[in-house]
Amino acid sequence: MAATRLIVALDTQDMTQARQWATQLDGHVDAIKLGMEFTYAQGLDAIRQIADGRTLFLDLKLHDIPNTVAKGLTSLAPLQPAMLTIHASGGREMIRAAREAVDAAYPADRRPLILAVTVLTSMDAAALHDIGIDRTPQEQVVRLGQLAIEAGADGLVCSAQEIAPLRNALGRRPVLVVPGIRPAGSASDDQKRIMTPAQAARAGADWIVVGRPITRSPDPTAAASAIQAELADA
Known part of the structure; x- marks a missing residue:
């Protein structure tokens, strides 16, 4: 199994x-x-300046009618992202339109991964019920994940708790990017379905996303290095 890699979330307006x-x-x-x-x-333009040769996960979670999403993804091509996000709940036709747009607008050797967001890590069963979905988060994630991969997505954004069910349903093919990661002892903040880096790696995450535990640390470099060490030992 390939090593789990670390994405830092630069969540700031500055x-x-x-x-x-x-x-x-x-x-x-x-x-x-x-x-x-x-x-x-x-x-x-600011994204272009910050990316500056770095591997860029552009997390804009596009969710609209198929034509609008397709044109939006085409407009992002000059930024050369490595990964882009759309919402799986946009449906099969929207995901297909995203696939076609990316294939047409990006060079084959620099084509970004299309990642479909399943259920936000801030949501639990009660939050799903509030919007009329009477499934558990795990059931909804697997349902949306199957639909998204069938429609052309390269991978999924899911919580660590849904990695195993997705691997059981879809195998190793989808790239799984996992937010809601909190090193042991960190505050959960607004995340509800969380795991530590090592737990996510052992479960089969390809990438983990960590923001505040790194960027709000007194020493962000040391915090990131500790997470990388934890991943290496997982």
């Missing part, structure tokens, strides 16, 4: 802070994540 974290963590993480918070505050 350009200077994002640049500082990215530079400080060079060589200590495998990729950086920029999402809605930074993108809406700073724009696409």
